[in-house]
Amino acid sequence: MTESYYAGIYWPARLESAEECARRTETFFRLLARCDEMLGRWYEQADSAEEAIQRGFTPNYETLLRFYRAEENQLGKDGFSFSAWTGHVDDGRGSMVRVTCGDASGAYPNCCVLHLPWPEIEPEGARVMTEPVLVNVLRAMVLAWEPVFGVVASDELRWSLRPERDPRGFAGWLTYVSRTRGEVPPLPPPVRTEPIEDKGSLIVLGPERLSASNADHLTLGRRVQEVLDSKGLLRPVLS
Structure with missing residues (x-):
């Protein structure tokens, strides 16, 4: 049986601005990139893989703040959502990250979830899906988001x-x-x-x-x- 693995962190309602969320997200991506080279390149989500692969971005503060200020990434009166993927079109799933942050109401539970590659069928999966790498991945998530x-x-x-x-x-x-x-x-x-x-x-x-x-x-x-x-x-x- 091929199991679907993920790294996820969760925290209760916590009001944070777009600026605060962008700072935390920048820290997360910076620390994540140190864990494995696969986790150092990111693309915006789109309606198709062909479109998304044209939307690579550098996860710095300015870019992330622009994402969080975009209407489509805002949740109600407070809270934000954001997702990105590693662009592995030919190799299968690769990795995808989804963030919900800044929500103070509890209506949109705050979390950061990183879907991990399949080690049996993806070239980079066997390297990423090891204890030393994933210890560092979870550490990066904790230091950035304080769940x-x-x-x-x-x-x-x-x-x-x-x-x-x-x-x-x-x-x-x-x-x-x-x-x-x-x-x-x-x-x-x-x-x-x-x-x-x-x-x-x-x-x-x-x-x-x-x-x-x-x-x-x-x-x-x-x-x-x-x-x-x-x-x-x-x-x-x-x-």
């Missing part, structure tokens, strides 16, 4: 560990928990925990990519999730 929860996982793993309508976080291959939620307790081996500066804790379940098709992976994920649940660390982002 309360983050994860690197597959959609299939998420549904295996939580009922579909359960709003709580879950234990991914990599999991981030903000220090504002409390201290991460000791976890069973081979799990390790490391700080992301003064923001919070990054939990790594192991060097091997966690898969919903692996019974041992699911057992480990459930064990870690039970411990984190017992401390309230995976409560819903909006609570």
Whole structure:
């Protein structure tokens, strides 16, 4: 089974201007580009791949501010949305990033989600989909956006560990928990925990990519999730 992996971070309602969102987004792209060369080139979304590949951009503050000020990227009275992709027309999906930020109402949950390449079928996927690279990807996201929860996982793993309508976080291959939620307790081996500066804790379940098709992976994920649940660390982002 080919699983669809992503890196996602989430934070509660937080009013931020277009200028503030542009600054955070610039930081995110700058740090992301250091993780792998694939994540250093970006194109605007369009109605077709042929059109989008003509819309490459440099993710600097001025360009990003222009995007956020555009009417089509504004959400209600506050909040903004923005998406871009890596332009891998021939190789399949590549990577796509989607940002929702600046919303203070909770109507448009703030998040940054990076859809990751398939390691089995994309040339650069095997290189990107490794623990060292993805630790740096999640670190870049946390430092730019200061979320309360983050994860690197597959959609299939998420549904295996939580009922579909359960709003709580879950234990991914990599999991981030903000220090504002409390201290991460000791976890069973081979799990390790490391700080992301003064923001919070990054939990790594192991060097091997966690898969919903692996019974041992699911057992480990459930064990870690039970411990984190017992401390309230995976409560819903909006609570």
